[in-house]
Structures are given as structure tokens and as C-alpha cells.
Amino acid sequence: MLQINYDPATNPLNNNEWAFPLFECIHISMFAMSVGTIALVDFRLLGVALRKYSPAQLLKATSLWTLIGLVVVVTSGMVIATTDPLAYYYNGAFRYKMLMLLIAIVYNYTIHRRVAMSQAAPAVNIVVGGLSLAMWMSVVFLGIFYAFT
Amino acid sequence: MSPYYQIAQAVQDTSFFTAVRESALIYPIILSTHLSMIAIFGGLILLTDLRLLGVTLTGVPASDIVRWTRPLKWVGFLIMITCGILLGGAKLLTYYDNPYFILKLSLLGCVGIHALVFRKSVYWNPQALDDPKGPPRAAKVAACLSMVLWVAILSNGRWIAYWEGADPNASIRPVNVELVARLTNR
Numbered sequence: 001m002l003q004i005n006y007d008p009a010t011n012p013l014n015n016n017e018w019a020f021p022l023f024e025c026i027h028i029s030m031f032a033m034s035v036g037t038i039a040l041v042d043f044r045l046l047g048v049a050l051r052k053y054s055p056a057q058l059l060k061a062t063s064l065w066t067l068i069g070l071v072v073v074v075t076s077g078m079v080i081a082t083t084d085p086l087a088y089y090y091n092g093a094f095r096y097k098m099l100m101l102l103i104a105i106v107y108n109y110t111i112h113r114r115v116a117m118s119q120a121a122p123a124v125n126i127v128v129g130g131l132s133l134a135m136w137m138s139v140v141f142l143g144i145f146y147a148f149t
Numbered sequence: 150m151s152p153y154y155q156i157a158q159a160v161q162d163t164s165f166f167t168a169v170r171e172s173a174l175i176y177p178i179i180l181s182t183h184l185s186m187i188a189i190f191g192g193l194i195l196l197t198d199l200r201l202l203g204v205t206l207t208g209v210p211a212s213d214i215v216r217w218t219r220p221l222k223w224v225g226f227l228i229m230i231t232c233g234i235l236l237g238g239a240k241l242l243t244y245y246d247n248p249y250f251i252l253k254l255s256l257l258g259c260v261g262i263h264a265l266v267f268r269k270s271v272y273w274n275p276q277a278l279d280d281p282k283g284p285p286r287a288a289k290v291a292a293c294l295s296m297v298l299w300v301a302i303l304s305n306g307r308w309i310a311y312w313e314g315a316d317p318n319a320s321i322r323p324v325n326v327e328l329v330a331r332l333t334n335r
Contacts, residue, residue: 021311025304028187032303035185036192043221050217053209061206062196140188141181148177 002086013083020083027076034069035136037062038108041116045129055116055125070105093149097142104135157245160238170239183232187303190225193218194299201271201292203283211284212275247312253305260298267291 013019040062044055081088088094115128160166169175199205200214237244244250264272270287271278277285 017311021308024307025300028184028303028307029300032188032191033195035188036190036195038192039189040192040196049221050214052213052217057206057208061209062192065195065199065205136188137185140185141178144177144181144184148173 002089004085006085008082008084011083013079020080023076023080027073027080030069030073030076031140032069034066034073035140037066037069038112038136039133041112042129042133045116045125045132047122047126054119056118059113059116066108088146091146091149093142093145097139097146100135100139100142104132104139107135108132153245154242157241161241163238166235166239166241169235176236176239179232179235183229183236186225186229186232190222190229191299191303193222193225194295198292198296201278201284201288203289210275211278211288215272215278216275244309247309249305249308249312253302253309256298256302256305260295260302263291263294263298 008014013023040050041055041058043049044051044053044058050058112128112132115124120128161170169179196206197214197218200207200209200211206214237250267287270285271291278288
């Protein structure tokens with residue numbers, strides 16, 4: 001068992017009734033912003049909506065909001081994790097979440113971005129957009145399953 | 150015993166909601182879907198609001214954004230509400246007198262009022278939205294109110310879990326006081 005020289009009971013987040021849920025609210029709002037703006041580009045790639053605009057147009061319009069959302073969601077997530085770091089570290093769902101998150105972020109700024117910015121074939125768009133939606137949904141699902149495992 | 154308590158008890162005791170509550174897998178799956186829809190649906194609302202404020206996608210007419218995102222928003226909204234009813238119904242006894250739950254439902258009602266109030270002047274008014282001088286003031290007010298309402302709704306949704314009420318065992322997630330007790334005993 002991993003030992004760390006840190007007592008979570010001293011963490012202000014564990015000693016204030018409002019601090020922990022407040023960080024959760026920030027975390028949820030910001031994943032809504034980041035995942036939501038990415039999903040918008042995905043919907044366009046899937047050809048479901050906003051077909052009048054190119055995926056590139058939508059990506060450019062949303063990328064700043066995605067980035068702000070991602071930065072805040074990761075930061076607030078780290079703060080939340082300090083409330084009981086070992087419990088998170090040893091939770092299977094949490095480990096998969098971190099792995100999926102890393103893959104999803106890398107995918108978002110490499111393949112996803114490249115395809116959205118180019119005029120790829122509809123089949124390629126559908127695969128890339130669908131994969132992106134699935135990855136981000138799995139991150140959300142694993143986040144919830146942390147509390148149930 | 151209040152009639153509300155009895156209604157809540159009757160609802161959550163139906164075999165359907167009992168099955169939802171007691172399933173190890175279905176319940177978290179519904180909860181995750183509920184949250185995923187917040188993300189996807191929230192992104193569409195955010196984009197619409199930002200366009201109405203003239204912050205992003207200014208190269209595209211605002212009325213197009215409103216019209217083209219509408220069907221998707223409805224799909225997301227319906228999935229989200231369905232999941233919400235399943236989650237709420239399954240544990241109605243711990244929710245019916247929870248102030249955050251009541252506030253959340255009231256705010257959802259406000260979303261309905263918001264849609265009705267701005268229906269004519271903003272959301273179904275492409276001419277005003279596409280004014281060369283930018284969207285009208287009503288559109289900006291509608292956009293700001295929409296963002297405030299949705300952040301308030303999801304915050305209250307989170308806070309539902311932290312209300313202990315009369316029965317301390319009613320909370321679905323350990324509150325931090327319990328966490329601290331557990332940590333100090335470790």
C-alpha cells in the first residue's frame with residue numbers, strides 16, 4: 001500500500017460544508033462547457049446538425065471555450081482529488097478515467113483537430129466524430145462509477 | 150404524516166422505481182447518462198447564448214444557430230428529463246422535501262417561463278436576430294438569463310446530495326463530516 005506523508009483530514013475541503021460541493025459544481029459546469037463544445041463539432045462531423053457550416057468553422061468558434069473548460073475542469077478535478085488521494089489512486093474506475101481522459105485530450109488535439117480542419121470524406125468524419133463522443137462520454141461515465149465501486 | 154410523504158413513498162415503492170433503485174448497474178448508468186446529456190446539451194445552449202451575445206461565430210447569422218441547434222437541444226433535453234425522472238422517482242422519499250431539489254424543479258419551471266417570454270422577441274424572431282447592428286438587447290438579456298439559470302440548475306442538482314434533512318441516513322453520498330471521521334480513524 002502506497003504511503004504518503006499527508007493527512008487529508010487537514011484539507012480545508014474536508015472541513016467546510018460548502019467547499020467540496022462548490023468545487024464539484026465548478027467541475028461539472030466546466031466539463032459541460034468543454035465536452036459540450038467538443039460534442040458540437042462531433043455532431044457536425046456526424047452530419048447531424050449545423051450542416052450549413054464546415055466542421056472547421058465550428059471548431060474555430062468553439063476551441064477557445066473548449067480550452068478554458070478543459071483547463072478549469074482538470075484544475076478543479078485535481079483539487080477534488082486532494083480530499084482523499086489514496087482512495088482515488090486505488091479506485092479502478094478512477095484509473096480508467098484518467099487513462100481515458102489522457103487519450104481523449106491527445107486525440108482531441110491531434111486526429112480530431114486535423115480531421116475537423118480538413119475536408120475529409122463523410123465516412124472519415126463519422127468515425128472520428130463518433131469516436132470523440134464515445135471517448136468523452138466514457139470519461140463522464142467513469143467519473144460517476146467512481147462513487148459506485 | 151404529510152400527504153407529500155405518502156405520495157413520495159407510493160411513487161418510490163412502485164415495482165418499477167424499486168427495480169431502478171436497487172439495481173447495481175442501471176442506477177449509475179442512468180446517472181451517467183443524465184450527466185453526459187448536461188455536457189452535450191449544455192454545449193449547445195452555451196454556443197447559442199454566446200452567439201446571441203455576439204461573442205462567437207459572428208460570421209454566421211444568429212437565427213441559423215438558433216434554428217439549427219433546436220432539434221438537437223430537444224433530443225438532449227428529453228433524454229436528460231427522462232433520466233431525471235427515473236433518478237428522482239427511485240429515491241423520491243429522500244428528495245421530496247429536499248430544498249435543493251425543490252429549488253432545482255422551480256428553476257426548471259423558470260426555464261419554461263424564459264422560453265415563453267423570449268419566444269416571440271428572440272427565439273422565433275430571425276429578423277430581429279439577424280439585424281446588421283447585432284442581436285437586439287432582448288436577445289442578450291435572454292442569453293445571460295439562460296446561462297445563469299442552467300448553472301444554477303446543475304449546482305442545485307449537485308447540492309441535492311448534500312442535504313441531510315431530518316434523517317441523516319437519507320443522504321446518498323457521504324458528507325464530508327463522515328469522510329473526515331473515516332480518515333482520522335485510518
